[in-house]
Amino acid sequence: MKAKIIITPKKAVVDPQGKTVRSALExxxxxxxxxxxxxxxLEIELDGTDKETARQxxxxxxxxxxxxxxxxxxRLEIE
Amino acid sequence: MKAKIIITPKKAVVDPQGKTVRSALExxxxxxxxxxxxxxxLEIELDGTDKETARQxxxxxxxxxxxxxxxxxxRLEIE
Incomplete structure (x- = not known):
């Protein structure tokens, strides 16, 4: 079983890394x-097959x- | 148009951050x-609608x- 987690800064929070990448691209x-x-x-490989337990x-x-x-x-996705 | 880019270390490369998270979870x-x-x-918001040009x-x-x-x-995904 594989879990994928994406962690992003909240919209209201300043994202200096994002701003730097944007100006670099420009x-x-x-x-x-x-x-x-x-x-x-984050990609996490898990034993077992119970998605609900893994999600919790x-x-x-x-x-x-x-x-x-x-x-x-x-955001958490389990496959 | 929105592009999503996921950058991961290659399988053969040591991933100390991943190892640390694994042992912390344990x-x-x-x-x-x-x-x-x-x-x-990375999530990139783009002007325009031409997916092929954006992908290149x-x-x-x-x-x-x-x-x-x-x-x-x-991995690059364009929506």
Missing amino acids: QMGHQGIKAVHVGKY MLDEACHRFLSNPVIEDY | QMGHQGIKAVHVGKY MLDEACHRFLSNPVIEDY
Whole structure:
């Protein structure tokens, strides 16, 4: 079983990494870029087949230490 | 138009961040975690509607400076 977690800064939070990438792309001549958001991506390989248990466990882990819920959102997908 | 880029370390490359997250999850009592891979996630908002041009532009940007092709793979999706 594989879980994919995407952690992104909340819309209201300043994203200096995203701004840097955006201006770098512009300076390299790429036009038409409105915004860039930079986040983290985690791929977790799990034993077992019970998606619901895995979701609960990873939801708790995301909330407690993989993301910072004050400034970040996360999306969790289990395959 | 929105592009999503996921950059992950190649399988053969040591991923110390992934190993750290894996052992942290274990120490917090989460069982059955086989492996964790940590990568970067970029969301790019673009003007225009020509997906093919956007794909070419971002493919080049990924290869030239968003990822390090020696140690990283990237996946590019355009919506």
